[in-house]
Structures are given as C-alpha cells and as structure tokens.
Amino acid sequence: MRLVRLFRSPEAISGLVILGLLGAMALAAPWLFPRDPLSIAGPPLLRPFQDWALPLGTDRLGRDVVAGLFHGARTSLAVGLAAAAASILVGSVVGTAAGFAGGFVDEVLMRITDAFQTVPGFLLSLALVSVIGPSLGVVVVAIALSSWTGPARIARAEVLSIRERDYVASARVIGMHPVEIALREVLPNALPPVLALSSVIVAAAILTEAALSFLGLGDPNRVTWGGMISEGRAVLRSAPFLSIIPGIALVLAVLGVYLAGEGVVESSAAREGQA
Amino acid sequence: MSAPLLEVEGLTKRFRRGGREFAAVDGVSFSMAQGETLALVGPSGSGKSTVGRLLLRLTEADAGSVRFGRADLLQLRGAALRSVRTKLQMVFQDPLAAFNPRATVARLLDDPLRVNGVVARGRRSMAIAELLERVGLSSALASRGVHEISGGQRQRVAIARALATGPSLIVLDEAVAALDVLVRADILRLLRDLQRQERISYLFISHDLGAVRSIAHRIAIMDAGHIVEQGDTAAVIANPQSKTGKALVAATPELPHARENVS
Numbered sequence: 001m002r003l004v005r006l007f008r009s010p011e012a013i014s015g016l017v018i019l020g021l022l023g024a025m026a027l028a029a030p031w032l033f034p035r036d037p038l039s040i041a042g043p044p045l046l047r048p049f050q051d052w053a054l055p056l057g058t059d060r061l062g063r064d065v066v067a068g069l070f071h072g073a074r075t076s077l078a079v080g081l082a083a084a085a086a087s088i089l090v091g092s093v094v095g096t097a098a099g100f101a102g103g104f105v106d107e108v109l110m111r112i113t114d115a116f117q118t119v120p121g122f123l124l125s126l127a128l129v130s131v132i133g134p135s136l137g138v139v140v141v142a143i144a145l146s147s148w149t150g151p152a153r154i155a156r157a158e159v160l161s162i163r164e165r166d167y168v169a170s171a172r173v174i175g176m177h178p179v180e181i182a183l184r185e186v187l188p189n190a191l192p193p194v195l196a197l198s199s200v201i202v203a204a205a206i207l208t209e210a211a212l213s214f215l216g217l218g219d220p221n222r223v224t225w226g227g228m229i230s231e232g233r234a235v236l237r238s239a240p241f242l243s244i245i246p247g248i249a250l251v252l253a254v255l256g257v258y259l260a261g262e263g264v265v266e267s268s269a270a271r272e273g274q275a
Numbered sequence: 276m277s278a279p280l281l282e283v284e285g286l287t288k289r290f291r292r293g294g295r296e297f298a299a300v301d302g303v304s305f306s307m308a309q310g311e312t313l314a315l316v317g318p319s320g321s322g323k324s325t326v327g328r329l330l331l332r333l334t335e336a337d338a339g340s341v342r343f344g345r346a347d348l349l350q351l352r353g354a355a356l357r358s359v360r361t362k363l364q365m366v367f368q369d370p371l372a373a374f375n376p377r378a379t380v381a382r383l384l385d386d387p388l389r390v391n392g393v394v395a396r397g398r399r400s401m402a403i404a405e406l407l408e409r410v411g412l413s414s415a416l417a418s419r420g421v422h423e424i425s426g427g428q429r430q431r432v433a434i435a436r437a438l439a440t441g442p443s444l445i446v447l448d449e450a451v452a453a454l455d456v457l458v459r460a461d462i463l464r465l466l467r468d469l470q471r472q473e474r475i476s477y478l479f480i481s482h483d484l485g486a487v488r489s490i491a492h493r494i495a496i497m498d499a500g501h502i503v504e505q506g507d508t509a510a511v512i513a514n515p516q517s518k519t520g521k522a523l524v525a526a527t528p529e530l531p532h533a534r535e536n537v538s
Binding site: 115167169171174175177180185189 | 326331332333357358360361362365369372373374375376386387390436439440454487507
C-alpha cells in the first residue's frame with residue numbers, strides 16, 4: 001500500500017531514480033573501474049568526449065574523471081548515510097533520555113545540546129577533522145557531531161508528549177522497568193518524526209563532506225566529489241569541466257535524497273491521514 | 276469482617292495552575308474490604324480520577340497514607356513498588372489510548388506475565404490463551420493488532436491484562452464510560468462474574484450512576500477534592516444527603532424507573 005503510493009508521486013519517483021543510479025554507480029565502481037581512480041590513466045587535461053576510453057576526460061595529472069565520479073559516489077553516499085545514521089541514533093537516545101528522565105538529567109542534556117547548536121556545525125566538523133586528521137571515520141564523526149542536535153530536540157518533544165499517554169501509565173502499572181518503558185513503549189512511537197529528518201541530514205552530510213574535501217580535509221586516499229572540484233579550481237578558466245562535472249553530480253545527489261525523502265514522508269503522512 | 280484490604284487516610288494532592296495552588300484531592304479517607312466494589316462518583320474535576328492515579332503511584336501524593344495489605348503504598352520505591360503493583364491493577368477509560376499503538380493483543384498480555392515472571396517462558400502462549408478465555412474472547416484474537424479489534428474487545432483485553440498478575444484490587448477509571456450501552460452491560464456482567472470467582476475488589480471510578488448501581492456495593496461521592504457522602508449504593512441513590520449527591524441523582528433520568536422495577 002505504502003509503496004504503491006510512494007511510486008505515484010513524480011517527485012518521489014525522480015528522487016528514487018536518481019538515488020538508484022548513484023547507488024548503482026557506487027556499487028559498480030570497483031568492477032567498471034578496477035584501477036585505482038587516483039592513478040594516472042592518460043594525458044593531462046584531456047577534454048570530455050575526445051577519447052572514448054576516457055569519456056569525460058582527465059584532470060591536471062591525467063586521472064580519469066569518470067572513474068573519479070564513480071568512486072566518489074561511493075564516498076559521498078557512504079559518508080552521508082553513516083553520518084545520518086550516527087546522528088539520528090545519538091540524537092534519539094539523548095532526546096529520549098532527556099524527555100523521559102526529566103528534571104536534572106533533562107536540564108543537563110539539553111544544555112549540552114544547546115552548546116552544540118550554538119557552535120556553527122561546519123566549524124565544529126572543521127575543527128575536529130583538522131585536530132584528529134582526515135580519514136573517512138573521522139569525517140563521519142565530525143559531521144554527526146554537528147547534526148545530532150536536531151533529532152535530539154525532536155525526539156525529546158515527542159517523548160514529552162508520549163510519556164503522558166495512558167499506555168505509558170499502563171506499562172508502569174503492570175510493573176515494567178522504566179528503562180524498558182523508555183526503549184519499548186516510548187522510543188518506537190517517538191521515532192517516525194525523527195526519521196522524517198533523515199533526508200535533510202543525509203543531504204547536509206553529503207554537502208559537508210564535499211566542503212571538507214574541498215578544503216583539503218577529506219580522506220586523502222579516496223576520491224571525493226568535493227576533492228575533485230577543489231582539484232579543478234586551479235584550472236577553472238582553462239578546464240572548467242573538471243569542477244562542473246563533479247558539481248553536477250553533487251547537486252543531483254542532494255536533490256535525489258531530498259526528493260526521495262520528501263516522497264517517503266508524504267506517502268506515510270497520507271497513510272496516517274487515511275487510517 | 277476481616278481486616279480491610281485497602282485503607283486510605285488523609286490522601287492529599289495539590290496541583291499548581293496559573294501560579295495558584297489548589298487541592299485536587301483534599302484529605303480523602305476511605306477503606307475497602309476484599310471482594311468489595313466501592314464506586315467513587317463525582318462531577319468532572321472532583322478529583323476522583325486523581326485518587327485512582329495516586330493509589331497506583333502514577334501521581335505522587337503530597338500527604339496521607341495508603342495501607343494496602345501490609346505495605347504502606349506511598350512509601351514504596353523501585354522493585355518493592357513494582358512487586359506490590361502486581362496486586363494492584365488498573366483499567367483505563369479508553370483502551371486505545373492505554374495500549375501501545377504498535378502492540379498486538381498477545382504482546383499486551385505477555386508484558387505483565389514476562390515483566391513479573393508470573394509464568395515461565397514456555398507456558399506464556401498458553402497463559403495468554405487462558406486469559407483471553409477468562410474475559411470471554413477467542414484465543415485467535417491474540418495475533419491481532421490493537422487497531423484490528425472492536426472497542427468492547429479492547430476493553431476485555433484491558434481487563435485480561437489487569438488480571439494477568441492475579442491482582443486483589445483493580446482500579447476501574449471510567450472503564451465503561453466510552454462503550455455503547457449493550458457492550459457496557461456485557462463488560463459490567465464480566466466484571467461481576469470475575470469478582471464472584473476470585474474475590475477481586477474494584478474501585479469503580481465513574482460519573483454514571485446507572486453503571487454504579489449495577490456493580491457497586493458502596494458508593495463514595497466526591498466534590499472539589501473531598502468525599503462528601505459515603506454509604507451503601509442503594510441507600511445513597513435512594514436518598515442522597517449531600518448537595519452533590521442530590522444533583523447527581525437528579526441528573527440521571529432513568530434511575531427512578533429502575534428503582535421502581537427493583538422494589
């Protein structure tokens with residue numbers, strides 16, 4: 001039922017198609033381009049559509065742009081999904097704990113959340129990566145660190161309303177332990193609005209990763225779209241395609257995530273409205 | 276008569292509203308015997324539901340004592356409180372609100388059995404079927420979600436859930452108020468049968484004198500946080516002494532006829 005409605009909305013379909021293509025690119029990269037995408041594949045600064053072995057040309061060092069694009073999709077999607085999963089996990093646990101425990105615990109956790117929210121997220125990521133050093137794991141943690149506060153606030157608000165419901169009182173009456181009430185009765189019912197945030201977080205995470213790579217703080221052993229744009233910057237006037245092509249990929253990825261996320265939220269909202 | 280099952284003394288709860296404090300429950304005292312039904316009746320906002328929630332410690336009292344068996348309910352903490360709660364259960368007005376919307380009937384009934392270790396793991400599905408049978412439901416209902424059964428069935432499941440731990444007192448907070456009249460009569464009959472079989476006491480919180488008359492042995496009328504009148508159900512309904520009692524009886528149109536039929 002839900003899937004049928006999901007496939008009826010044109011936004012959702014286009015979003016899912018884009019995401020599907022990116023996912024396929026990411027999965028196929030090691031088979032289609034088994035060579036290290038950072039290795040030199042041809043003459044430098046070959047323009048697109050000149051040589052069909054290198055359809056989108058090469059960069060300043062003669063590296064294959066298509067291979068970079070495919071391998072970059074892996075990094076972008078992996079970082080986006082992992083960072084979003086981490087921030088939603090941390091955020092919903094913190095938010096549930098704060099809302100459910102109330103009082104002093106709530107105060108402390110929410111002041112910590114405030115502290116994280118007052119620091120610009122990108123600055124926080126930048127600081128962490130430049131201190132610990134760039135690697136994929138650190139980039140994921142750095143992005144999650146700046147984006148868990150949204151899920152935390154929403155989870156807390158949901159929990160505050162849910163904990164006054166009769167089914168929570170009923171669970172207390174039958175003698176359920178508070179920790180079990182929080183995890184089994186409250187959290188699953190507080191989660192849907194938090195999950196609705198996930199598309200926004202994934203999109204933001206992809207952009208943050210690209211920005212970090214652009215500044216040279218991405219994982220140096222991986223191709224990333226942000227890194228490719230940054231590479232192309234030096235020859236922006238003579239070979240603009242080197243920045244434009246990964247830029248388009250980035251825009252499409254973010255757009256695809258947004259549209260698909262929007263479609264999922266809408267179709268589940270329609271379902272609730274009907275129920 | 277043996278020692279009372281429940282003795283409530285000077286129970287008090289104050290709430291803050293708009294900066295002003297007011298007593299929702301103000302020095303309420305009553306006692307209940309085993310196997311007895313006491314109806315707590317009063318207009319909305321009289322504090323009767325708060326009394327029920329205070330007994331179950333869903334809300335913390337400001338003053339007073341509640342002696343239940345040998346324990347002082349208001350002093351218990353943590354595990355001791357959870358273990359006394361197996362003997363003291365509650366059925367809420369709207370079962371849909373009182374059930375986790377994601378749960379199935381089986382899970383709702385499994386929870387009290389599992390949490391309190393009442394029944395060994397291997398026997399639980401049998402125990403669930405037995406519980407359903409005791410409240411007059413088919414055990415085939417166990418796999419249904421709470422949205423897939425009727426309102427009357429839901430309230431029976433709520434009663435089965437309360438029965439799971441073998442309680443000696445069940446607080447019924449407006450438990451039949453949301454049901455249509457025929458279903459209400461069925462549920463009241465079920466409650467009376469269960470009481471006869473197991474000597475369970477009910478604290479029947481209601482504003483519906485018709486339902487009260489058919490189930491309660493005694494009645495306590497509340498207004499503005501106080502108990503204004505207490506006595507045998509028939510006597511109080513026939514001849515209410517307090518202003519609130521008179522108003523409640525006067526506002527229940529079908530009662531005079533019902534009384535004539537009885538006498």
